[in-house]
Amino acid sequence: MVPVNASADPRRRAKAAHGGSAHGGSAHGGRATAKGSRKRGARSGGSGRAARRSGARAGGAGIHRRGWIIALSAAGLVAAMLVTGVFVAGPLGDALQRAVSNAVAGSGVNQAQDAPQTVIVPPQSLAVSQPGDTPGALPGLPGLADVAWATRVATETNISLRAIQAYAGVAIAKQNENPGCHLGWNTLAAIGSVESGNGTHGGSTVGANGVVSPPIFGPALDGNGFNTVPDSDAGAIDGDATGDRAVGPMQLIPEAWRNWGTDGNADGIADPQNIDDATLATANYLCYAGGDLSADAGWKKAVAAYNDAGSYSFTVSQAANRFATATATATATGAATATGAAT
Secondary structure, X not given: OOOOOOOOOOOOOXXXXXXXXXXXXXXXXXXXXXOOOOOOOOOHHHOOOOOOOXXXXXXXXXXXXXXXXXXXXXXXXXXXXXXXXXXXXOOHHHHHHHHHHHHHHHHOOOOOOOOOOOOOOOOOOOOOEOOOOOOOXXXXXXXXXXXXXHHHHHHHHOOOHHHHHHHHHHHHHHHHHOHHHXXXXXXXXXXXXXXXXXXXXXXOEEOOOOEEEOOOEOOOOEOOOOOEOOOOOOOOOOOOOOOOOOEOOXXXXXXXXXXXXXXXXXXXXXXXXXHHHHHHHHHHHHHHHHOOOOOHHHHHHHHHHXXXXXXXXXXXXXXXXXXXXHHHHHHHHHHHXXXXXXX
8 A cells, every 4th residue: 555645845844833843732731831931841740850949948937838828729729720621731630730839839938859850762663564455444544554453552552543543554654755764653652642642632532534523722822821822824723813722633733734734544635633644744743853763862852843841752752662562562462363373
């Protein structure tokens, strides 16, 4: 089966707004900081920062009491906003912990911080290709992935089969079209997991055609806890004519989608809400930004270009390494099954 639109135009520039990132705050994961900050997001839960100096201790007991009162009040406010839907990004635990940390820090209370996070660059997990011209195979890139292998991986990772086929199909296409990139399906799946729970954020599901329903839109990038990204599409891509939002299962901002979006499932439509199309756009961008992702520097550069929030690369690397382990387990299970059938 011939891959469709697997390559990106090398003349395209990564024009993603503010900091070179492809998106501006995920629907499922961490938040981006306001424009002008050193990095686009504080590390989730405050980890990775050096412990603050305690400073002068005069009146320390009173400061501690005031700090915890402020922190508890802030946590209560965050919980109330979550109930009313104000926070559309970030798990509950991250949001509450961030509010408590910010409130305590603002009160002058010293906090013990976690040890710095170390990014362990994941290996390139190779997807197994479907035998050529397999009857009933999905059209386009998702049809490149072996269904039996993808089914086992879906079981091991708790990711839907359809999403696995999207990630694996694009990875296979990139292996053929740009082998020097060394992009594993596990890195694509890790980004999809962080961005939208692999197309499940807000109760969405991935349909047989790859389209997520209901559509996934990130929060408004209006400077209120996120980068300010002025409207660039009059709402045509993100449904918001007042400012830009990241869209789809891979949370690409409209400008990034215009530069890198393409049709990945041979339906003739390039749709950021389609997991095949969005994953192919992400792969094109990562290979462009990082070059050789088998090198630590290349992988880190690519993921940081996608989102340079402090904890993002660490979170993605953790997920990608888990998926690499799951791939090995699924492959071993398949081999054992084949051996048993042969005997």
